[in-house]
Amino acid sequence: MVEDEVMTAMGTAVEQGRAGDRAGARRALTELWDTVGDQGDALHRCSIAHYLADLQDEIADELRWDQRALAAVTDLSDERARRYRDSFQVRAFLPSLHLNLADAHRRSGDFAEARRYLATAVEHVDALPDDDYGAMIRSGIGKVREAVEAGSRGPLAT
Missing domain, CATH: 1.10.1240 (Methyltransferase, Methionine Synthase (B12-binding Domains); Chain A, domain 1)
Structure with missing residues (x-):
């Protein structure tokens, strides 16, 4: 490389x-x-x-x-x-990118958009690697889902 x-x-x-x-x-x-x-x-x-x-x-x-x-x-x-990293697949970027948009929309109070981006993140979760990164994104999806369901606009607990 x-x-x-x-x-x-x-x-x-x-x-x-x-x-x-x-x-x-x-x-x-x-x-x-x-x-x-x-x-x-x-x-x-x-x-x-x-x-x-x-x-x-x-x-x-x-x-x-x-x-x-x-x-x-x-x-x-x-x-x-x-060319940058042998293991990279573009599809594996999508859960994180959509998760970030879901969370930002949630914090801005646009729960409909948050749900839409969250659903798209979930659609691509199978592309995530079975490693710490994949686990972090899967966990983030769960945390954002819970916050959306609760109607929370606050920051997520780390």
Whole structure:
């Protein structure tokens, strides 16, 4: 596999955010997005938007980035994804992308859209690997489902 400088820089920014510097990570990822552009490499756009969504302070901004991530995945091929990581399959991205949209819509109070995206996440859950990542997404689907059924707009317990 070829070294992917954008994915490496993205990983560094994501770690920066996980270490508590959300504003710095948001700045770094926004700069990457600006470099890649709206028509750039689909893996880069999908990944950057996916992580940028998690770093937003406002739900409306989070939704916009989640929508960009989902839009970008439609341009992504398995062949391109596997050039970065052999195990990647585009279909396995879908449960997470739809789950994020379901949760953001839930927190914004749009339970109908939350249910719609949640149902789509469930439709693709069979594509998830049987590993910690797959377990995390499956668990997230259950948590968002419970919150939607309860009419909760609050953050999910971790």
